[in-house]
Amino acid sequence: MLKVEQLSGGYSNEPIVKNVSFQVQKGELFGILGPNGSGKTTLLKMISGILPFQSGTISIKGQSIKSFSMKELAKMMAVLSQHSSQAFSYTVKETVSLGRYAHQTGWFRSWSEEDERIVQEAMEQTGIHAFQNKSIQELSGGERQRVFLAQSLVQEPEILLLDEPTNHLDLSYQKELLDLLKQWTREKGLTVISIFHDLNLASLYCDRLLLLENGSVHTNAVPNEVVKVDKIKEVYDTDVEKHPHPSIPVPQMVLLPNFNGEENIVEIGPEFMRFSKEHISLHAPLPLRTMSSGVIGSGVGWHQTFVNRHVDKTYDCSDHRNEMHHYLKEHGFEPSPTIGMMTAVWLDDVSYKLIKGDNFSIFVIVTAGVSNAVDASKSDQHSFEMVPGTINTWIFVNGQLTEEAFIQSIMTATEAKVKVMDSEKVLDLVTGTTATGTSTDSILIAATQMGKKLEFAGTITPLGKLISQGVFECTTEAIRKSRKRLKAK
Numbered sequence: 001m002l003k004v005e006q007l008s009g010g011y012s013n014e015p016i017v018k019n020v021s022f023q024v025q026k027g028e029l030f031g032i033l034g035p036n037g038s039g040k041t042t043l044l045k046m047i048s049g050i051l052p053f054q055s056g057t058i059s060i061k062g063q064s065i066k067s068f069s070m071k072e073l074a075k076m077m078a079v080l081s082q083h084s085s086q087a088f089s090y091t092v093k094e095t096v097s098l099g100r101y102a103h104q105t106g107w108f109r110s111w112s113e114e115d116e117r118i119v120q121e122a123m124e125q126t127g128i129h130a131f132q133n134k135s136i137q138e139l140s141g142g143e144r145q146r147v148f149l150a151q152s153l154v155q156e157p158e159i160l161l162l163d164e165p166t167n168h169l170d171l172s173y174q175k176e177l178l179d180l181l182k183q184w185t186r187e188k189g190l191t192v193i194s195i196f197h198d199l200n201l202a203s204l205y206c207d208r209l210l211l212l213e214n215g216s217v218h219t220n221a222v223p224n225e226v227v228k229v230d231k232i233k234e235v236y237d238t239d240v241e242k243h244p245h246p247s248i249p250v251p252q253m254v255l256l257p258n259f260n261g262e263e264n265i266v267e268i269g270p271e272f273m274r275f276s277k278e279h280i281s282l283h284a285p286l287p288l289r290t291m292s293s294g295v296i297g298s299g300v301g302w303h304q305t306f307v308n309r310h311v312d313k314t315y316d317c318s319d320h321r322n323e324m325h326h327y328l329k330e331h332g333f334e335p336s337p338t339i340g341m342m343t344a345v346w347l348d349d350v351s352y353k354l355i356k357g358d359n360f361s362i363f364v365i366v367t368a369g370v371s372n373a374v375d376a377s378k379s380d381q382h383s384f385e386m387v388p389g390t391i392n393t394w395i396f397v398n399g400q401l402t403e404e405a406f407i408q409s410i411m412t413a414t415e416a417k418v419k420v421m422d423s424e425k426v427l428d429l430v431t432g433t434t435a436t437g438t439s440t441d442s443i444l445i446a447a448t449q450m451g452k453k454l455e456f457a458g459t460i461t462p463l464g465k466l467i468s469q470g471v472f473e474c475t476t477e478a479i480r481k482s483r484k485r486l487k488a489k
């Protein structure tokens with residue numbers, strides 16, 4: 001649809017845009033990124049024909065833009081610029097209607113029903129219909145932005161050029177505008193070329209991104225290739241971390257601020273535990289990086305309070321999350337920084353241990369009962385029934401863990417637990433074979449992210465050795481205590 005070849009140009013003899021080449025296909029949403037002053041707007045101005053270029057070519061559908069008249073160009077291409085300002089006090093509808101100019105065939109051609117329909121539709125789609133008779137000078141920045149977007153849309157262009165379209169728009173209008181543009185690229189084959197400052201929005205919506213640096217192309221590729229930690233550091237000189245979007249396969253960036261958090265190294269240990277008849281809790285002096293399968297606070301996050309709550313075996317699990325949420329509130333725990341687990345085990349049978357390593361330590365807390373014991377290799381012989389968790393393993397690491405180490409910690413802890421099932425001769429009551437755990441075991445890994453860096457947690461790494469030992473010893477002790485209590489009954 002649009003081809004730019006070896007384009008150079010600027011405002012004086014010294015070019016701002018240097019030797020830029022790229023192509024945009026019909027129906028693509030193409031993003032232009034780059035630091036302030038890298039030449040994004042200058043490039044867009046040259047494409048739209050506002051600014052003449054010094055060398056190179058720009059062609060649309062194989063034809064040089066120099067061969068089109070301004071009016072022909074305006075019919076094919078609409079531009080929404082960054083600082084659209086209006087000297088006159090037009091109404092919203094009048095301003096939008098100006099966009100139909102390129103479609104008027106003679107000076108005295110009257111306003112057609114078709115023009116009216118297109119203008120009404122665009123005002124509807126951009127959410128400005130309600131104030132169509134207001135003067136645009138009375139509007140907020142975001143409202144005005146939407147008026148100029150509607151003005152571009154009524155041009156019914158094949159190519160839409162946008163300079164930071166989400167500037168001034170609140171969160172909901174940013175999403176709505178980009179959803180709308182994406183929909184038009186798919187349904188109408190509209191080609192969109194847009195400047196973005198927000199790398200995350202660009203990654204979410206664009207098919208491809210052009211990253212400019214000092215007026216030259218640094219990278220031209222799909223978002224996953226452009227939005228990379230080293231590239232962003234190189235071009236923007238900024239530290240970021242790249243994470244996958246939680247629900248769609250696109251990259252997202254988070255800034256790494258340049259301030260240090262807590263200065264003093266904290267060691268989580270038994271002194272932070274609190275016991276009550278109904279729950280065991282641990283309140284850390286700072287938020288910990290967590291990975292857990294808690295009823296509340298599951299997944300990856302930062303949490304400061306940890307609650308293991310005793311419930312009766314007959315506890316109704318139909319709305320357990322909501323019920324747990326209320327329970328936490330009623331007992332003075334704010335749910336959002338809290339990880340909450342449940343257990344049918346008596347809390348007096350808890351086993352916990354602080355184990356020191358070389359410049360780091362771990363604190364393990366286990367509550368364990370084995371009445372729901374299951375052999376994982378024969379779990380198909382069990383019917384599915386939600387029951388309160390019976391082996392809850394908490395591992396607090398006083399050190400800095402990588403993502404890998406978090407996952408390996410879970411594996412190592414599981415392996416140690418399975419070994420306990422074997423050594424304590426815990427049987428699956430349905431199959432009579434050695435169990436590997438119970439049906440609703442839960443785990444938490446929580447790290448202070450201070451002090452020693454612990455890259456791995458496989459069974460024979462320094463951290464893995466401590467986890468193996470801690471989980472094996474605590475789980476063994478907790479099961480023995482629980483069995484002793486049952487025997488005594």
Ligand SMILES: Nc1ncnc2c1ncn2[C@@H]1O[C@H](COP(=O)(O)OP(=O)(O)OP(=O)(O)O)[C@@H](O)[C@H]1O
Pocket residue numbers: 011016034035036037038039040041042043
């Ligand atoms: N009208 C102008 N006359 C002279 N120089 C200009 C003009 N407009 C921009 N420049 C210069 O051209 C360079 C590139 O500006 P441009 O607006 O293209 O950058 P940009 O990447 O869009 O930046 P931003 O992210 O800040 O909007 C800058 O150094 C700027 O000072």
